[in-house]
Amino acid sequence: MCGIVGYVGSKDCADVLIDSLSKLEYRGYDSAGIAVFEKGEISVCKAKGELKNLTEKMKKEHKPYGHCGIGHTRWATHGEPSDINSHPHGNKRVSIVHNGIIENYKEIKDFLIDKGYTFVSETDTETVAKLLDYYYEGDPIDAIIKTLKDVTGAYALGIIFKDFPDTIYAVRKDSPLIIGKGEEENFIASDVPAILKYTRNYYLLEYGEIATIKSDRIEFCDFHKQNIKKEIQVSELDMDAAEKGGYEHFMLKEIHEQPTAVNTTIAPRIVNGMPDLSECGLTPEKLKSYHKLFIVACGTAMHAGMVGKYVIEKLARTEVTVDIASEFRYRDPIIGKDDLMVVVSQSGETADTKAALQLAHERGAEVLSIVNVKGSSIARESDMVLYTHAGPEISVASTKAFSVQMSVMYLIAFEMAYAKGCIDEAECKRLTEELKNIPEVLEKTMQAESKCKYIASKLITASSLLYIGRGLDYALSMEGSLKLKEISYIHSESYAAGELKHGTISLITDGMPVIAVATQSHLLEKTVSNIVEVKSRGAMTITVCKEGEQFAEGVNDYIVEVPELEDVLMPMVTVIPLQMIAYYTSVLKGLNVDKPRNLAKSVTVE
Template identity: 70%
Template sequence: MKGIKYMCGIAGYVGDRESADVLVDALSKLEYRGYDSAGIAVFDHGNIKVKKCKGRLANLVEKMDEEGKPQGHVGIGHTRWATHGEPSDINSHPHGNKRVTIVHNGIIENYKKLKDFLIGEGYSFASETDTEVAAKLLDYYYDGDPMKTIAKVLSEIKGSYALGIMFRDFPDEIFAVRKDSPLIVGVGEHENFIASDVPAIIHYTRDYYLLDQNEIAVIKKDSVKIYDVHGNEIHKELNTADWDVDAAEKGGYAHFMLKEIHEQPDSVKRTIMPRIMDDMPDFSAEGFNPDKLKNYKNIYIVACGTAMHAGMVGKYIIEKMARVSVTVDIASEFRYRDPLISEDDLMIVISQSGETADTKAALELAKQAGADTMAIVNVKGSSIAREADMVVYTHAGPEISVASTKAYMVQISIMYLIAFELAYANGKMDEAECSRYTKMLEEIPEVIEEAIALESKCQFAASKLINADSLLYIGRGLDYALSMEGSLKLKEISYIHSESYAAGELKHGTISLITEQMPVIAIATQKNLEEKTISNIKEVKSRGAFVVLIAEPELDIEDGVADIVIKLPQADQLLMPMVAAVPLQLIAYYTAVLKGNDVDKPRNLAKSVTVE
């Protein structure tokens, strides 16, 4: 199940069991997909009864223990990773009214336009979610025919979605449809299911259908029928899962890290598309525009670890394209060095969790100085998100592996969009050029997919590293910024010491570390720097280094320059960090695997650092 997209977990049940029990059990297997709220809806004596609340699934169970759980044999459930609307009881799924209730995984990109239309038609909204818009739109068009209603709504909504739907008039069945978000239909004996992935249902059945784009499933106790949007029935092959529960939760991958590497194209697409309008950057929903950005005197980017490395890429591209001075700081250093930041400046803080203690403290310091603050975070409603003046959410979904991959990639993608917006605002590029770069960014998920296909070459390179005591990563410009992340990724999961250096600095001391067969991973993707980088590679090679070269596809490489060459797929050199990051991640992953390490939970590390 490669290339899987996820952000929330969906489950549904029709059968003879108590659906509330089945739904809670199914959602417990999907909670890694989202854990800021949970809820279920059940047909209870002819009405749709909803129970939902903020927090983990255990909170919902506790609530139902106190208040009573819905009784019935048909229902849908949801565990949420917030994208629109902070985590709260009201924003939790399911959403709807007495006639139609839904759960949703994905993003409705045109929800604002649809919401304005529905308000004009007399609808009111209780939540801040895009999902409630889809629920109300279903209610608006509902005329007693669920299939026609669903087809009509699908023709109007844009974005990614997997929907589980209940109509009050059809108490013995549930409906499901998907586009760009995963959804399967489980087939049992006198019971059937819907779920975001196999783990939710494997306790009950191993047989399932994979729904394709815009296929509508009608699920009853003793039947499953699947239709296209025109109402034509589709006959599909029934799949049988042949893995155990642990493997199923990883979608068939050996580790969450590998799964998350493969999810990067989808994560980038989900992150950038809501911020692009007519092939131009558009951050109006986040509260800033070109006029606002161009008025800042200085920009500070502050973060920790991998997020700081994303900030380094941001510095290079913002300074190169927008000609604005950018200072990148490690958060723990920034807060203690009495920085020169003022009300004329912008601080951008980057954090996957939105709870990183040092980054949060740096944000507070900037606010005290009167500077504007912008947070780039992955967790809706996190502390940093709540405190920043402007928030840009990266839609990577939950990242389970401690070693960050897709969170890093989406952070970089936002930095590119900000750079394009700022360059346009400052008159450093015209609308046509800005549009051209934005289009190239829109196409980068496909290039990342091509880079993932280099997996076997990266595995071979990793096999040459496992006995090393120490490594060097080298590069120039953007390649140096990228080498910092490559080095961190390797050391944190393989436990091999590694350092990154600007290639031009080797002769100023570091080259003395080179010994016979010592691995050096070199990156050469910037055409104007390639000649100098190759010269530096020759310097280490002549001193006995074993060189792995990651290069742009057109680089002419002489024999003997490198022991292993990994040529990247074609992309503009400005966007190469998003392509070259993939083999660096894969090399680190396979080195750790070959050493027998616990890849997803490396020693001494936590996913987010919430203390100093």
């Protein structure tokens, strides 16, 4: 949620802040704003809506000019999207930008009202700004320490004080924040892509640390004002990867990047034809020792976990439970020291997933994380980490992250099955070779693009539709449905095909689209019978299946074929047309594909 930036140096601060925010808009686009030191005062400009609204407002009214300031792009939590609720918040003495949620903001607000403060916004953030002002007596660090002792919740804060016009202060708890180190200029940002244009060097800020950022130096101290020395990190991200590269939208670019992303993720982890996950300490001996696996994730990552469950249980004969992270803690799960929790998160900052991880540690279980962002909170708190190598994923609707997460699940399944003696070396090598060849097959799958665009044209007037499937196809139908609903705003649900007659079939009306995922050979006959059931009740049927699959006349209105692999690996290719159907449905409806309403890329609050 939300993106924050800060800059201090010799450049035009407003220009740098706007440029950096443009790389973080995937984190929220309900509003944007900046606060810049200008002629000894804090000059604030902010606007509801996308970042372009802010830039247009500055052209018409006033663009603050200075060399130090902070900026924000918002995903609204407390208070509707509006100019007033936009960040930065504060007064003439202090201004802040905030990512996170302050849980006890009402208590703080009531306290400050009693002290004579007034509030203009509905946000939780304004309470922190006013509390900083209340405690400020000339020393910003003292004010920050006193304020945060009173604050409960998650936060990453960029703070400026009028009395220190060449300095930014930064602090965080749970929400991500990095400190960029340049040449006679320095930065703060929620994510590395925001500063890649200016520097690859950065520090990871930890909870309990306060950063003081000037143009010529960066200093860190703890809440006791003791100095802290930190190790500098160097980003390996390709700046071009954060640009569209000629594609109309980031989502389409990222769909087409999947062959490369999968290859980059799996190739280093195949040694002598066998999976090798020892880089993180996940040895065959460890894999053999676990009693049970818990896969915990949210949204698309959870669907990758569903694929992992099917494949691990089938091949390694080990019990796997998949949990939505936001529900995991509240069911008081039975997890202990002989179990492994696998947490999956593209950003590595997902709040609910991180909370589940912490519970697993409390219960004595080991935690393996599958994440895309090096140095992220989840990666740092896990016992073992397998990084995916998808590169930056800018579109809010996840595509390539899903594919690389699935590919890691396959490597775990293959090595675990071999370690437990469920498959022999020859079979493990055969399966691994099939996985290794997937990137080439994905390239071939991209040829379905024009067919997917045509099918999308048949969906744009639909008010509701269903996705159905069995086994691994059910997991993929869940992902296909999520993709469609989040970017096309068409009501869409996924159901296990065998559940239709238990109530769902009552929803079928004439012309209602039903997308059937039917790639599992041993379940095909049953899935076809379900397609016939909905067809006979008036549905428009669209089936995603293997190349050359034969159906009786009249079963399908439209068919999308994908290259044939053995059943267990079919999800890797099946997801491509599902992503493309969702993408083109949104495009043909004239919607903002990369920035769907009400959504943000990284969910860093519960």
